[in-house]
Structure formats: C-alpha cells, structure tokens
Amino acid sequence: xxxxxxxxxxxxxxxxxxxxxxxxxxxxxxxxxxxxxxxxxxxxxxxxxxxxxxxxxxxxxxxxxxxxxxxxxxxxxxxxxxxxxxxxxxxxxxxxxxxxxxxxxxxxxxxxxxxxxxxxxxxxxxxxxxxxxxxxxxxxxxxxxxxxxxxxxxxxxxxxxxxxxxxxxxxxxxxxxxxxxxxxxxxxxxxxxxxxxxxxxxxxxxxxxxxxxxxxxxxxxxxxxxxxxxxxxxxxxxxxxxxxxxxxxxxxxxxxxxxxxxxxxxxxxxxxxxxxxxxxxxxxxxxxxxxxxxxxxxxxxxxxxxxxxxxxxxxxxxxxxxxxxxxxxxxxxxxxxxxxxxxxxxxxxxxxxxxxxxxxxxxxxxxxxxxxxxxxxxxxxxxxxxxxxxxxxxxxxxxxxxxxxxxxxxxxxxxxxxxxxxxxxxxxxxxxxxxxxxxxxxxxxxxxxxxxxxxxxxxxxxxxxxxxxxxxxxxxxxxxxxxxxxxxxxxxxxxxxxxxxxxxxxxxxxxxxxxxxxxxxxxxxxxxxxxxxxxx
Amino acid sequence: xxxxxxxxxxxxxxxxxxxxxxxxxxxxxxxxxxxxxxxxxxxxxxxxxxxxxxxxxxxxxxxxxxxxxxxxxxxxxxxxxxxxxxxxxxxxxxxxxxxxxxxxxxxxxxxxxxxxxxxxxxxxxxxxxxxxxxxxxxxxxxxxxxxxxxxxxxxxxxxxxxxxxxxxxxxxxxxxxxxxxxxxxxxxxxxxxxxxxxxxxxxxxxxxxxxxxxxxxxxxxxxxxxxxxxxxxxxxxxxxxxxxxxxxxxxxxxxxxxxxxxxxxxxxxxxxxxxxxxxxxxxxxxxxxxxxxxxxxxxxxxxx
Ligand code: HEM
Ligand code: SF4
Ligand code: SF4
Numbered sequence: 090x091x092x093x094x095x096x097x098x099x100x101x102x103x104x105x106x107x108x109x110x111x112x113x114x115x116x117x118x119x120x121x122x123x124x125x126x127x128x129x130x131x132x133x134x135x136x137x138x139x140x141x142x143x144x145x146x147x148x149x150x151x152x153x154x155x156x157x158x159x160x161x162x163x164x165x166x167x168x169x170x171x172x173x174x175x176x177x178x179x180x181x182x183x184x185x186x187x188x189x190x191x192x193x194x195x196x197x198x199x200x201x202x203x204x205x206x207x208x209x210x211x212x213x214x215x216x217x218x219x220x221x222x223x224x225x226x227x228x229x230x231x232x233x234x235x236x237x238x239x240x241x242x243x244x245x246x247x248x249x250x251x252x253x254x255x256x257x258x259x260x261x262x263x264x265x266x267x268x269x270x271x272x273x274x275x276x277x278x279x280x281x282x283x284x285x286x287x288x289x290x291x292x293x294x295x296x297x298x299x300x301x302x303x304x305x306x307x308x309x310x311x312x313x314x315x316x317x318x319x320x321x322x323x324x325x326x327x328x329x330x331x332x333x334x335x336x337x338x339x340x341x342x343x344x345x346x347x348x349x350x351x352x353x354x355x356x357x358x359x360x361x362x363x364x365x366x367x368x369x370x371x372x373x374x375x376x377x378x379x380x381x382x383x384x385x386x387x388x389x390x391x392x393x394x395x396x397x398x399x400x401x402x403x404x405x406x407x408x409x410x411x412x413x414x415x416x417x418x419x420x421x422x423x424x425x426x427x428x429x430x431x432x433x434x435x436x437x438x439x440x441x442x443x444x445x446x447x448x449x450x451x452x453x454x455x456x457x458x459x460x461x462x463x464x465x466x467x468x469x470x471x472x473x474x475x476x477x478x479x480x481x482x483x484x485x486x487x488x489x490x491x492x493x494x495x496x497x498x499x500x501x502x503x504x505x506x507x508x509x510x511x512x513x514x515x516x517x518x519x520x521x522x523x524x525x526x527x528x529x530x531x532x533x534x535x536x537x538x539x540x541x542x543x544x545x546x547x548x549x550x551x552x553x554x555x556x557x558x559x560x561x562x563x564x565x566x567x568x569x570x571x572x573x574x575x576x577x578x579x580x581x582x583x584x585x586x587x588x589x590x591x592x593x594x595x596x597x598x599x600x601x602x603x604x605x606x607x608x609x610x611x612x613x614x615x616x617x618x619x620x621x622x623x624x625x
Numbered sequence: 626x627x628x629x630x631x632x633x634x635x636x637x638x639x640x641x642x643x644x645x646x647x648x649x650x651x652x653x654x655x656x657x658x659x660x661x662x663x664x665x666x667x668x669x670x671x672x673x674x675x676x677x678x679x680x681x682x683x684x685x686x687x688x689x690x691x692x693x694x695x696x697x698x699x700x701x702x703x704x705x706x707x708x709x710x711x712x713x714x715x716x717x718x719x720x721x722x723x724x725x726x727x728x729x730x731x732x733x734x735x736x737x738x739x740x741x742x743x744x745x746x747x748x749x750x751x752x753x754x755x756x757x758x759x760x761x762x763x764x765x766x767x768x769x770x771x772x773x774x775x776x777x778x779x780x781x782x783x784x785x786x787x788x789x790x791x792x793x794x795x796x797x798x799x800x801x802x803x804x805x806x807x808x809x810x811x812x813x814x815x816x817x818x819x820x821x822x823x824x825x826x827x828x829x830x831x832x833x834x835x836x837x838x839x840x841x842x843x844x845x846x847x848x849x850x851x852x853x854x855x856x857x858x859x860x861x862x863x864x865x866x867x868x869x870x871x872x873x874x875x876x877x878x879x880x881x882x883x884x885x886x887x888x889x890x891x892x893x894x895x896x897x898x899x900x901x902x903x904x905x906x907x908x909x910x911x912x913x914x915x916x917x918x919x920x921x922x923x924x925x926x927x928x929x
Contacts, residue, residue, distance in 0.1 A: 093789060096794070173906075181904055181905070185659060187659060188658075188879070191653065191656060195871065196871035196875070198865060201790050202712060202715045217793065246801075249796050280875060282875065283664075283879070300909055409911050409923060412919075412923040444662075445660050445661060447661050447886055448886045448892065449896065449900070449923075451897055451900075452888060457685070457687050463681070463682060463686075466684070496665070498663075498666070498670065500677055500682065521676055522677035
C-alpha cells in the first residue's frame with residue numbers, strides 16, 4: 090500500500106499530485122473483466138489541460154478549475170473561501186442545513202467506522218483521500234482553526250493542524266466531486282454524523298460564495314434549465330415535438346394508445362419526467378403513456394418552461410438554484426390545479442421535490458407529491474391491465490437508486506412489481522436501503538470532462554458493476570440476455586456508461602433499462618416484445 | 626487535602642459541568658428547523674421499519690393516517706446506547722474495546738446514581754435495611770465499572786496508537802481524553818482496593834457536598850480520584866465526548882425527522898420567518914445584496 094496521506098497534507102506540496110490514482114490501484118474485477126490490459130486505458134490529460142487547470146488532487150480534473158495566474162488571485166479565492174466557511178455556519182445564510190451540519194462538525198469521534206461503507210474508498214484499494222472522513226476532517230480542521238474563536242491556539246490540540254491556502258481549497262473543491270453523496274457512510278455512523286451532507290455543504294460553499302460549480306450542473310444544468318426550460322436545452326416546442334414523435338412511434342410498435350395529454354386543467358396527476366429520458370430513452374416516457382392510458386388515469390404533462398423537466402441539479406450543489414427550480418415546478422402544478430405531481434423514474438427529482446423542498450414550499454405552494462413507484466404498483470395490482478409474466482422470462486436484477494430508496498424509504502413497491510412480473514427476478518447483494526450507489530450519483534452521471542469519465546466509471550461505478558456481475562453469476566455467458574432494472578435516469582446513464590465501458594452486452598449479455606419498460610413488455614395486449622436487447 | 630477545599634472544588638466543577646452541558650444542549654436544540662434530510666431505516670415507520678420502508682410507499686400517502694411506533698424507536702436507541710449496535714455491525718474490531726469502555730461508564734453512572742440516592746435518603750433520616758444493602762453492593766458494582774472502563778480505555782489507546790487508519794485521524798485531545806478517563810478508572814479501582822468501605826467514603830463526600838460540610842476528612846487516594854472524576858465531568862461538555870447528547874439530535878431531529886410541512890402549523894410559521902432573513906452569499910448568480918431575503922432571491926426571474 091502507498092504511504093499514508095495525512096489530513097494536513099492537502100495543503101502541502103503545491104503543484105504536485107497529492108494522491109495519484111490509476112486503474113492498477115483498484116480492486117480487481119471478476120473474470121472476464123479481471124485483466125487490466127484488456128480494460129480501457131485511462132485518458133491522459135493533455136499538457137494544455139495540465140497547464141491550465143487544477144488536477145493536483147489525484148491526477149483527475151473533474152471540474153476544469155482554472156489555475157490562478159498570480160498569488161493575488163489565489164489570495165482572493167482563499168479569502169472568499171474563508172468567508173463562505175463562516176456563512177455555512179450562519180442561520181441567515183444556511184438555516185436550511187445548519188442543525189445537521191453543526192452536529193456533523195462537532196461530534197465525530199473519529200472512529201472510522203464509516204470508511205468501509207463507502208464504495209469509492211473500498212474500491213480504490215484504500216486510498217486515504219477517498220475516506221468519507223478525509224474531506225470532512227479537512228473542513229472540520231479549517232473551521233476549528235480559522236473560524237472558531239481561539240482556534241489558532243487550540244485547534245492543534247483538539248483537531249490537528251491544517252493550512253488554509255490555494256492548494257488546500259483547490260484540491261478540496263475537486264475532492265467534493267469524488268463523493269456521490271449516497272449517504273451509505275452516514276447509515277453506519279454510530280453517532281449519526283453525515284459525511285455525505287458535508288460534501289453537499291462544501292459544494293454549496295464553493296458555488297454560492299465563489300461561483301465554482303461543474304459546468305454540467307450549473308451553466309448547462311440549472312442555469313440552462315431556468316433560462317431555456319430544461320437542462321437538456323429543449324424548449325417547449327422541441328419537447329412537444331419530441332413527445333409527439335415518441336407517441337406515434339410507440340403506437341406503431343405496440344399498437345397501444347400512447348397519446349400524451351398536455352396541460353390538462355384539473356387532471357388527477359401532473360407527471361414530470363427527467364427530460365433526459367425524452368432524448369436518451371424515449372421508450373420510457375412512451376411506456377408511461379401506454380400504462381397510464383391503459384389504466385384510464387387522468388394525467389397530463391405540462392409544457393411550461395422548467396415544468397416539463399423534473400431534473401433539479403440544485404440538489405447537488407446549490408440551495409438557491411434548487412429553490413428556484415422547485416418553485417417553478419410547483420407553480421405549474423398549482424396553475425393546472427392537479428391533485429398531485431408524480432415523479433417519473435428519476436431519483437434526485439424524487440428527493441428534491443418530495444423531501445428537500447417540502448419545507449420551503451409553504452402556504453398555497455403546498456402540492457401533494459408521489460413517486461411513480463407507488464403509482465405503478467397501484468396500477469399493476471389494480472387488475473385494470475392484463476399481464477403475462479412469462480413474457481419477462483429472463484434474468485432481471487434491480488438497482489436501488491439511493492435517492493429513492495436510502496433517502497426516501499421507497500423500497501418495496503418496485504420490488505413487488507418485479508416479483509410479480511419477472512419470474513427470474515433476483516436481488517443484488519446488498520440491496521434495498523443497504524444498496525451501493527451506481528457511481529453516477531450527485532450529478533456524476535452527466536459529468537465527463539477531461540479524464541473524469543474514467544474515474545467515475547472505473548472507480549465510482551466499480552462496486553455496482555461488481556454487484557451486477559454477481560447477481561447474474563449463475564448465467565454469466567452472453568447467450569443469456571439479462572436486464573438491470575434501474576428506475577432512475579441518472580443511474581441509467583451511469584449504468585449504460587459502465588456496461589459500454591466494459592463491453593458487458595457482448596461479453597455477458599447484460600443490458601439495462603427502467604421499470605415501466607418491463608411492465609409494458611409483460612402486457613398481454615402488447616403484441617411485440619417491447620424490450621430490445623441492444624445498448625442505447 | 627482539606628475537606629473544605631474538596632467540597633469547594635466539587636461545587637465549582639459540578640457547576641461548570643451543569644452550565645456548559647445545558648448550554649451546549651440548548652444551543653443545538655434551538656437551531657432553526659432544517660430541510661428534510663431523513664435517512665432509512667426510520668424505526669418509527671410501523672410495519673415497514675424492518676426493511677427501511679417509509680410512508681412514501683403508500684399510494685397517495687397524504688390520505689392515509691400516519692402510523693408511528695415509538696416503541697420501535699426506543700428499542701433501536703436502547704440497543705444503540707447500551708450495546709453500541711452499529712459499532713458491533715460495522716466496526717467490530719473497535720467494539721471489543723469500545724463496548725467495555727462505554728459499558729464500564731454506564732455501570733459507574735448507575736453506581737453513582739444509586740450512591741447519591743442512598744446518601745440523600747440517609748440524610749433525610751431514612752434508615753432502612755435495604756439502604757444498608759445498597760451501600761454494600763455499590764462498591765463492587767463501581768469496581769466492575771472501573772475495571773471494564775480501564776480495560777476498554779487501554780485497548781482504545783492501544784488501537785489509536787497502532788492501527789494506521791485510526792492513527793491518522795486521532796487527535797492529541799482524543800488521546801488525552803482516554804488518558805484522563807484511564808486515570809479516573811485507575812484511581813477508582815485503587816481506592817476501592819486500598820480503602821475499607823470505599824462506597825461509604827464516597828457517600829460521606831456526597832453527603833458533605835449536600836450539607837456543605839467542610840469538616841470532611843478524605844484520604845489522599847480517594848481525594849485524588851474524586852478530583853479527577855470531577856475534572857473529567859467539568860471538561861466533558863466542552864468536548865466531542867458530548868456525542869451521546871448529539872446522538873439524540875442526529876437521530877431524532879435529522880435521520881428520523883420525516884415530518885411533512887403542515888399548512889398553518891408551527892413549522893410553517895418558523896420557516897416563513899426564516900425565509901424573511903436577508904442572505905449574503907456573494908456568487909454572482911445568487912444576486913444577493915445583503916437586503917434581499919430568501920424569498921426575493923428564490924423568486925427573482927433569473928438571467929432572461
Ligand atoms: C449514546 C451512545 C454512545 C455511542 C453510540 C458512543 C459511541 C462512541 C464511539 C463510536 C466512540 C469512538 C470509538 C472509541 O474510541 O471508543 C466513542 C468514544 C468515546 N465515548 Fe462514546 N458513545 C456513546 C455514549 C457515550 C457516553 C454516555 C459517554 C460518557 C460520557 C461516552 C464517552 C466516550 C469517550 C470518553 C470516548 C473516547 C474518547 C475520545 O475519543 O475522545 N460515550 N463513543
Ligand atoms: S463520521 Fe461517524 S463513523 Fe465516521 S469517524 Fe466520525 S463518528 Fe466515526
Ligand atoms: S456519501 Fe457515499 S460516496 Fe460519499 S463518502 Fe459517504 S459513502 Fe462515500
């Protein structure tokens with residue numbers, strides 16, 4: 090094992106890579122993926138990128154943070170960081186998470202119980218910087234030394250030393266994007282300290298004070314969402330055109346009614362998809378339309394800007410952007426006077442709407458919100474649609490999206506559907522609330538700049554890939570087609586990238602998709618198989 | 626040590642303990658309501674907690690009555706506190722020392738409690754044979770506590786100095802805390818062995834504290850033990866050793882707090898006040914000026 094990287098090292102050895110990582114460091118995968126020489130080679134950073142951006146944490150540049158040109162600029166950022174560090178602990182600036190954050194700041198007993206719960210740390214071959222506690226301890230030491238009264242004197246004794254400088258903050262910024270905020274570590278902590286929350290809060294500090302955030306989540310994400318209407322860049326017309334095309338296509342393929350109602354006043358439910366589905370997985374919104382129509386539900390999509398895209402990347406890095414988007418979603422539901430908003434197959438949409446924004450939407454902004462998982466369970470077991478489970482007679486396993494399962498406790502509805510409709514359904518180990526993140530959590534699924542894709546797939550998604558292979562270990566060959574059901578857009582994106590990265594469809598016959606696709610595939614009235622055994 | 630000094634020291638240290646303990650707990654409790662950040666499993670979810678399910682699993686959950694099981698919550702906490710269950714499940718190597726360490730302290734807290742009750746009762750003139758019996762058991766019970774705590778503390782110190790993973794995150798204060806407690810345990814067991822009637826001696830001291838009796842005569846060994854124990858108590862609330870208090874909040878107020886906002890409820894009123902606070906985050910996209918409050922900033926039409 091490489092030498093221990095200590096907490097205080099983060100601010101030292103300016104310009105050097107603190108803890109280099111490569112595929113050879115990672116825990117080996119089972120065959121036929123066990124030969125490093127057969128795995129994709131990690132992308133080398135170009136000299137240009139190396140010269141311009143920060144990559145000194147682990148040799149990866151996830152954020153393309155520009156290198157300052159002089160010390161004055163460095164100092165300016167360090168000062169701002171310090172200001173943000175204080176604001177995180179003030180009620181007027183951070184009442185939203187102040188209590189949980191204060192508890193996580195002051196009461197960690199440094200027992201390291203959380204370490205083994207973290208898929209990033211364990212799959213990395215035990216690299217210190219990926220411990221759930223490393224990032225948290227850096228922050229804790231910074232607060233205790235630079236924010237608490239008398240900190241410069243006492244913190245060496247109470248916490249250990251640390252230096253606040255450009256090297257520290259630029260590496261810490263990258264380090265905030267090596268954690269998927271899956272909160273598996275928090276579940277194992279005997280005190281209830283939450284390292285995932287600390288990642289969340291540090292990302293907020295960088296975004297809300299320094300204006301630093303990944304381009305994919307901010308400019309191309311929330312900013313584009315608020316300006317154009319969707320983080321995909323689709324405006325109202327484009328989205329309506331696309332859905333119309335999907336409806337027709339689905340109708341042709343299945344012979345079922347796949348018409349999508351738009352802006353129906355007083356509908357029972359406003360369905361909001363992650364708009365990424367419409368572009369990357371059109372069969373998902375198509376399948377929803379088929380199911381809802383077949384069940385006779387009074388539903389609608391909304392064509393208001395923002396409201397046709399359930400994405401809310403604010404959840405991952407910025408409370409203000411989160412609130413702005415949540416307000417738009419709510420305003421449309423109120424305007425249409427629907428009974429409830431239903432979350433499509435998107436995990437972070439569930440969390441952003443059903444819990445995180447619950448308490449900021451007061452008075453006449455309160456709207457009922459429900460998960461597609463419970464709605465689909467209600468429909469599948471209502472007897473309104475006829476099913477033939479033998480149509481799904483192939484091995485199926487399920488990935489539990491952290492935001493739906495660990496965070497919201499929606500565990501069984503989707504399983505009851507699969508147990509009923511998929512004769513060869515089998516669980517991953519572990520699963521349910523103990524699941525592992527797909528590796529695409531907290532926005533990673535849409536981030537691939539520089540050499541970050543190699544990191545997030547090879548390391549971030551490693552545990553999940555291992556779990557998928559294990560779940561199908563009884564029929565490992567490509568001749569048996571197998572299906573990973575991932576009822577979440579971001580998870581699907583990450584799982585797609587992982588399976589493609591290793592050529593898992595060709596080598597192991599594994600593909601993936603959502604939950605509604607399996608439901609439609611099992612419908613008696615759908616004449617042709619709905620699931621296509623290809624990568625998309 | 627003169628008894629008068631010992632009693633005065635006790636007053637000061639106990640006062641520090643009480644004031645800081647209450648202050649620190651209060652300062653956590655009075656922090657504003659936060660956004661929901663629950664984490665499965667939530668034991669109060671009736672019929673669902675064994676697999677980590679929540680009320681969100683119900684179709685149109687807002688139309689169903691919320692069924693909470695406080696018994697499940699209490700059972701969960703009891704196992705956590707008494708047996709350090711999550712440590713057992715996720716970090717067994719540490720549990721073998723941490724459990725005796727903590728259990729030893731619980732035994733001592735229990736012994737101390739009994740002793741105080743017994744002393745107070747006898748000061749009030751109650752002379753019961755049960756009370757006399759209490760005096761007899763408290764000593765050995767405390768001795769068990771000292772031994773368990775001592776073994777645990779030595780083990781934890783050893784772990785923290787040898788295990789690479791723990792070592793990198795162990796602070797000087799963490800080691801000091803363990804050494805201080807070890808000193809409390811060691812002087813405790815020594816007093817127990819060295820003195821005739823350890824419990825009676827401590828009871829005398831407790832009585833002196835209650836009656837402000839400065840004529841108390843305490844042996845040097847016991848005085849050392851008592852002062853160390855009192856110093857530990859006064860020091861405790863300044864440190865992260867208050868984690869048992871924090872655990873109440875991290876579980877009940879954060880992980881298990883899944884209360885939805887109710888229109889017209891107390892939480893709504895509090896949130897509405899919080900939203901009126903001006904914010905000062907300075908990134909350009911926030912567009913804060915120190916006067917605009919949360920509502921102004923979140924509802925502003927941005928970048929069109
Ligand atoms: C509520 C239940 C509690 C839990 C789950 C808990 C858990 C832990 C854990 C995991 C550790 C770190 C591992 C170790 O060093 O042993 C620890 C350390 C410690 N705990 Fe607790 N604890 C609890 C209650 C208490 C109580 C009531 C006290 C007594 C005042 C206490 C005092 C300590 C001390 C002195 C240490 C080690 C010193 C240090 O690291 O600073 N704990 N506890
Ligand atoms: S976060 Fe929790 S589990 Fe991890 S070191 Fe701190 S107290 Fe231990
Ligand atoms: S939240 Fe998940 S990824 Fe982040 S440190 Fe914890 S276990 Fe690891």
